[in-house]
Amino acid sequence: MDTGKVTALTLFDLSAAFDTIDYSVLMGRLSYWYDISGTALTWISSFLINRFQSIKMGNGFSEAVPMFCRVPQGSVLGPVFILYNTPLSSLIHSHKLDHHLYADETQVYISLSTADTDLSLKQLRDCLSDIWMTNNKLLGSMPAKQISSL
Numbered sequence: 001m002d003t004g005k006v007t008a009l010t011l012f013d014l015s016a017a018f019d020t021i022d023y024s025v026l027m028g029r030l031s032y033w034y035d036i037s038g039t040a041l042t043w044i045s046s047f048l049i050n051r052f053q054s055i056k057m058g059n060g061f062s063e064a065v066p067m068f069c070r071v072p073q074g075s076v077l078g079p080v081f082i083l084y085n086t087p088l089s090s091l092i093h094s095h096k097l098d099h100h101l102y103a104d105e106t107q108v109y110i111s112l113s114t115a116d117t118d119l120s121l122k123q124l125r126d127c128l129s130d131i132w133m134t135n136n137k138l139l140g141s142m143p144a145k146q147i148s149s150l
Contacts, residue, residue, distance in 0.1 A: 005111040008124055012106040012131075023048050026084055033086045088131065095127035 027045055030036040036044070052064040085101055092099045092108055100107045108127060112120035 005113050007109050007111050008121060009107060009109040010124065010128060012108070021084055029084060029086060034083065091130055092127060095123060095130070097124065097127050 023045070026048075027041065030044065031041060051067045053067050054064040055062040085106070088106065089099065089101060097108055097110050099109065108124070108131075110120050110124050
């Protein structure tokens, strides 16, 4: 604002994001983006894979059901959601836009002047149209053409 510009901001707040983390996608990202392999990747996988969940009510428990996705919040792997979203960061950077990630919330923004409003807003729209999170089994991230490179 001090330089005479305004900021266009788009906010993404994913519902139940920690509950929708797909283990195979997560393991692929940890390996591809962060070069985690061997014992470390096996340890993370063993923490997530073949887990069951039940509900305690009074002195009884519901039937245990397998968990196929989800990172337990409050667990040692809770912060892994930021790692899961790395391709989203890369995609936003490829559009030369600024952003902030806060766990399951993403802010994408661009500062613009009246002289470049149309071009800047097109740049923002193009980025937002590329963000399609159903490929991550979330609600809006990386287009299929970039996922295939993983």
